[in-house]
Amino acid sequence: MELSACVKMPNFPQLCRDRLSPTWQNSCSDDQAVCLAMVQSCLGLHHVQNIKLLDRYAIRFSLWDGLALATHDDDQLTRLVVFAHAFCVRIHLVQSGPQKIGFILSRRNPLSESHTENHQTPTQLKAMIDRIDAISFECEPEPTSSP
Numbered sequence: 001m002e003l004s005a006c007v008k009m010p011n012f013p014q015l016c017r018d019r020l021s022p023t024w025q026n027s028c029s030d031d032q033a034v035c036l037a038m039v040q041s042c043l044g045l046h047h048v049q050n051i052k053l054l055d056r057y058a059i060r061f062s063l064w065d066g067l068a069l070a071t072h073d074d075d076q077l078t079r080l081v082v083f084a085h086a087f088c089v090r091i092h093l094v095q096s097g098p099q100k101i102g103f104i105l106s107r108r109n110p111l112s113e114s115h116t117e118n119h120q121t122p123t124q125l126k127a128m129i130d131r132i133d134a135i136s137f138e139c140e141p142e143p144t145s146s147p
Contacts, residue, residue, distance in 0.1 A: 031107040042083040062096035
């Protein structure tokens with residue numbers, strides 16, 4: 001079953017919790033389990049620093065800013081965005097320590113119609129990318145030189 005369908009299942013938080021180490025399984029809420037499983041699937045929990053459980057909905061962690069946080073193929077930032085859409089998790093970038101970038105992740109409700117509670121699915125993300133890709137620019141291709 002596709003991840004976007006699993007996210008909508010009532011037992012999805014438990015499926016996420018089962019993927020975590022016993023330490024995390026016993027100390028986090030369902031929403032935090034989804035966020036932690038997303039980070040584990042995308043980056044690996046062993047690659048992030050200062051993981052903290054915030055309230056009962058969110059987690060916070062930091063990454064060194066030199067760890068390929070740019071938007072190019074298969075880098076961490078692009079992967080985080082795509083995984084966030086797949087897991088229905090909202091990401092906030094926040095200040096962290098020197099040469100670190102902080103992240104706050106909170107689970108969104110995949111069944112809600114509310115814009116503030118829901119999150120775009122991967123299909124909706126792809127549709128947005130297709131709309132952006134269809135933007136037409138008036139430009140001439142560079143002439144090719146012939147030998």
